[in-house]
Each structure stands twice: as C-alpha cells, then as structure tokens.
Amino acid sequence: MHEMEPSGDSRLSEDEQWNSRHVMGNYGARGLCMERGEGVYLYDVRGRRYLDFTAGIAVCALGHAHPQVTATLAEQAGTLIHCSNLYENPQQNRLATRLAELSGLDQAFFCNSGTEANEAAIKLARRYAYLAGQHHRTRIVSLPRAFHGRTLGSLSITPKAAYQEGYWPLLPGCDWASTLAETFDKIDDYTAACFVEVVQGEGGVHPLEAEFLQVIENRCRQVGALLVVDEVQTGVGRTGSFFAFEQVGLHPDVITMAKGLANGVPVGAVLASQEVASAFTPGSHGSTFGGNPLAMAVANTVVDLVANPDFLQHVREVGNYLSTKLQDIGSEVSGLGLMQGMTVPDAKSFVARAAERGVLLTAVGNTRVRFVPPLIVEPQHVDELVQVLAE
Numbered sequence: 001m002h003e004m005e006p007s008g009d010s011r012l013s014e015d016e017q018w019n020s021r022h023v024m025g026n027y028g029a030r031g032l033c034m035e036r037g038e039g040v041y042l043y044d045v046r047g048r049r050y051l052d053f054t055a056g057i058a059v060c061a062l063g064h065a066h067p068q069v070t071a072t073l074a075e076q077a078g079t080l081i082h083c084s085n086l087y088e089n090p091q092q093n094r095l096a097t098r099l100a101e102l103s104g105l106d107q108a109f110f111c112n113s114g115t116e117a118n119e120a121a122i123k124l125a126r127r128y129a130y131l132a133g134q135h136h137r138t139r140i141v142s143l144p145r146a147f148h149g150r151t152l153g154s155l156s157i158t159p160k161a162a163y164q165e166g167y168w169p170l171l172p173g174c175d176w177a178s179t180l181a182e183t184f185d186k187i188d189d190y191t192a193a194c195f196v197e198v199v200q201g202e203g204g205v206h207p208l209e210a211e212f213l214q215v216i217e218n219r220c221r222q223v224g225a226l227l228v229v230d231e232v233q234t235g236v237g238r239t240g241s242f243f244a245f246e247q248v249g250l251h252p253d254v255i256t257m258a259k260g261l262a263n264g265v266p267v268g269a270v271l272a273s274q275e276v277a278s279a280f281t282p283g284s285h286g287s288t289f290g291g292n293p294l295a296m297a298v299a300n301t302v303v304d305l306v307a308n309p310d311f312l313q314h315v316r317e318v319g320n321y322l323s324t325k326l327q328d329i330g331s332e333v334s335g336l337g338l339m340q341g342m343t344v345p346d347a348k349s350f351v352a353r354a355a356e357r358g359v360l361l362t363a364v365g366n367t368r369v370r371f372v373p374p375l376i377v378e379p380q381h382v383d384e385l386v387q388v389l390a391e
C-alpha cells in the first residue's frame with residue numbers, strides 16, 4: 001500500500017483562518033479566532049490573551065489543556081477511540097457505575113450532546129408510559145424560560161418563539177404554561193414527564209425556588225408523571241454540588257447531562273432509575289458514537305476530579321466570591337456556584353466591550369450577562385474580571 005507522505009506545515013494561512021464563506025451562517029459573525037487555551041485563559045491567533053468566563057459555554061470545567069485530560073485523551077486515542085456499541089465497553093461501564101453512585105439512579109444511556117440527552121429522555125418517558133399500558137400518557141411539560149436544546153424534540157419543549165420560528169410542525173404533545181405558577185395545572189394524567197432545570201441558564205441564569213420545584217415533583221408523583229431534571233448546564237459541579245438537584249431536595253426519575261462531563265469532548269448522558277430505564281429494551285434506542293471509549297475515558301477523568309469534595313468546596317467558595325463581587329458592581333445578580341448572571345442595559349454590547357478589554361463573557365437574552373468560568377478559577381481571576389468590568 002502507498003504510504004502517505006507527511007504534509008509538512010499544517011498551520012493555516014491568515015486567509016484560511018478567517019475564511020468562513022463555506023460555514024453556514026447560524027452562529028452569525030464571530031469576530032475573534034481562538035488558537036489555544038491554558039487554564040482559565042484563551043489565546044487568539046494574534047497571540048492576545050483573554051480571561052475566559054465562558055468555558056466554551058459552561059463546558060470546560062477543568063479549564064483548557066488540563067494535563068490529566070490531555071494525558072487521558074492521548075492514551076485512549078492511542079489505545080481505542082471507537083468500536084461502536086456492539087461490544088462491551090469498560091470505560092462506559094465505569095462511568096455509568098460512577099454516575100449511578102453520584103446520582104442515586106441506576107442506569108445510564110450515553111449520547112453526544114445535551115439536546116440528544118433530552119431527546120432520549122423524551123423518548124424514554126413516552127416509552128415507559130407506553131410499556132406500562134398508558135398509551136394516552138404522551139404529553140411532555142416544560143417550564144416557561146426553559147432551554148432544552150435545538151433538535152426537534154428538545155426544541156419542542158423549549159418555549160422560545162425565536163428558536164422555534166420556521167421549524168413547524170414541532171413535536172405534538174408538548175406543553176408549557178406562561179407562568180411558573182400555572183405549570184402545576186399542566187401536569188395531569190396525560191403527562192409522561194415534566195422537564196425542569198434547577199437554574200435556568202439559557203433563560204437568563206435564574207435559580208428556581210426549592211419550594212416551587214418540590215411542588216412540581218409532588219405533582220408529578222401525584223399524577224404518575226416522571227420528573228426529568230435537565231442538568232446539562234448545572235451538572236458536573238457547576239453549581240457547587242455534583243448535581244444541582246442535590247441543593248433543592250429533588251428526587252428525579254431521570255437526569256440529563258452533557259456540557260462539562262468530558263471537558264469539551266462531545267458527550268451526553270441520560271440517567272434513570274432501574275424501573276424507568278428498563279423501557280429502553282434492546283434495539284429501542286441507540287447512537288453510533290454515543291459512549292465511545294474516547295469520550296468515556298475523558299469523562300471518567302473529569303468525574304474523578306470534579307466529584308472530589310474539596311473540588312466542590314472550591315467551586316462553592318469561588319462562586320460565593322464571584323457573586324459578592326458582582327453584586328458590588330452590577331444589578332440583579334443571581335445564580336448558584338460558578339453559574340452567575342447579571343442584568344445590564346445591553347448584554348451584547350457589554351460582552352463586546354469586555355472582549356475588547358480581554359475578558360470573555362456570554363450574553364443570554366438582551367439584558368443578561370452570564371459568568372460560567374472553568375471551575376478551576378481562583379479568586380485572583382475574579383478580581384481580574386471585576387477590575388475590567390468596573391471600568
């Protein structure tokens with residue numbers, strides 16, 4: 001066989017770096033071009049350093065180029081990247097066991113993103129009702145301001161007109177109330193599941209009251225609907241506990257995860273009790289890439305580090321420090337742990353001006369700015385952030 005010649009210098013030219021003509025326009029103009037990362041800093045192609053309070057949208061929990069993540073990636077890449085779900089997968093088995101211990105649930109299904117995890121959870125809830133002979137129980141209820149993803153099923157339980165526009169017809173049987181208080185009445189004998197987030201991240205970083213969430217859980221129990229807690233953004237230590245539901249006294253039937261789980265390697269997970277999980281009988285759902293050895297190995301490394309009580313204590317401490325500092329300079333600061341939001345007159349221009357001064361933030365909606373740094377951030381980085389924002 002013909003041996004491939006090494007291609008020499010693989011670096012892109014300046015023109016290639018900035019040429020996005022053949023990339024679809026759904027992300028809009030992006031402006032900055034990042035080349036590498038280290039800890040809580042990103043460096044662009046011009047060598048400029050940025051303090052990263054986006055963490056790839058609440059993904060890079062351990063920061064950029066974390067040595068243990070890099071080592072795991074390199075080792076697993078040199079051993080086995082992918083073999084499909086036709087075969088036993090020790091890394092997958094280990095992660096499932098670990099997540100079961102941490103969540104109090106029993107079994108995991110692995111996929112590649114948050115929206116896929118929610119898609120799978122919608123299917124699981126419907127199929128669980130179906131196999132129980134409750135063929136009428138198909139409705140999926142979500143909350144106002146919820147965000148569950150962009151695939152058609154997850155989009156159908158994401159009540160944001162701008163995201164749904166033009167994609168009709170969406171999945172039938174999805175419903176939400178216009179206020180949190182009215183959600184209670186939406187959950188009835190026809191409801192397969194109600195999806196909740198403990199902190200509504202994309203909705204503006206709004207923590208929901210524990211009492212409210214508990215009322216929703218009790219209502220689900222009363223009518224026989226499943227409670228699905230979407231921990232895609234809040235999970236993996238982001239709020240200062242491994243899962244956010246632990247802080248509000250919920251007992252989910254199903255949990256969905258993604259984002260922080262493998263520090264940027266695509267992964268998603270659905271956790272469920274044995275009884276509910278049994279609805280996914282052989283052949284009833286699947287994913288080619290889901291749970292492959294590479295993603296699972298990295299996720300195991302991440303979970304080993306983040307689930308450490310000292311690490312979670314660090315998230316709570318720096319999270320409190322961040323919240324206090326933001327309250328000194330901004331208004332309507334809310335959040336949990338290292339997931340904080342603040343109200344500003346114009347979020348888009350605030351974020352743009354911060355980037356000009358070397359600090360990366362994300363806007364959620366028109367007037368909310370979100371702070372979701374890598375969880376390894378230190379108080380001195382918060383000081384650096386606040387100094388720039390105070391200008």
Ligand SMILES: Cc1ncc(COP(=O)(O)O)c(C=O)c1O
Nearest residue numbers: 113114115147148149232233258
């Ligand atoms: C709570 C929540 N659920 C689901 C998703 C969708 O995840 P993904 O973008 O990985 O599909 C997100 C993404 O922001 C999220 O915050």
